[in-house]
Amino acid sequence: MPEATVRTSSADVQLAADYFHGYAVVGVLAVVGVLFVAVAFTAGRLLRPVVPTPEKLLTYECGVDPVGEGWAHTQVRYYVYAFLYVIFAVDSIFLFPWATVFAAPGFGGATLVEMFIFLGFLAVGLLYAWKKGVLEWT
Missing domain, CATH: 1.10.287 (Helix Hairpins)
Structure with a gap:
């Protein structure tokens, strides 16, 4: 039984390469974007000062110290x-x-x-x- 051969022209191969090249550009751009955000967050975490004080651990509401319950009725x-x-x-x-x-x-x-x-x-x-x-x- 003869085997069927698939003939592809160089134009078909070039078309497929161009097609996947467009997706590769989008994929690389997505990876670069994710890496940029990850590096920015990591740098922020490593470079920020961490000095917890009791005042900094309080709930902050417009500069007023919280007093009473946390429940408030809103219309x-x-x-x-x-x-x-x-x-x-x-x-x-x-x-x-x-x-x-x-x-x-x-x-x-x-x-x-x-x-x-x-x-x-x-x-x-x-x-x-x-x-x-x-x-x-x-």
């Missing part, structure tokens, strides 16, 4: 406002790429419809938060 509405702010701040970032695409020729109508759909979702979310009474400060 949930602060987190809700912060969460809503983050949502709308991140969503507003999407308006900038939209503006650049909208300015490009040939994308006007479709991009305008997509942005109104996007803004509609934001409006529904804001309306939902308003109906639930989340935005009332009492």
Whole structure:
């Protein structure tokens, strides 16, 4: 039974070499990045002064010595406002790429419809938060 021979041309070999060369560059860059961080942390650990004192071992809160329990009641509405702010701040970032695409020729109508759909979702979310009474400060 004759053996099947696989013939590869030099162009195929060169293409494969170029393909793996791109991954090798990414791999070497990742290794260099990890080594850079490891060396920086190790140097910081070796070079820093270590002189523990009782004052340094206390919990630090804005320069005031901690007194009493560590438990404090916090209103949930602060987190809700912060969460809503983050949502709308991140969503507003999407308006900038939209503006650049909208300015490009040939994308006007479709991009305008997509942005109104996007803004509609934001409006529904804001309306939902308003109906639930989340935005009332009492």
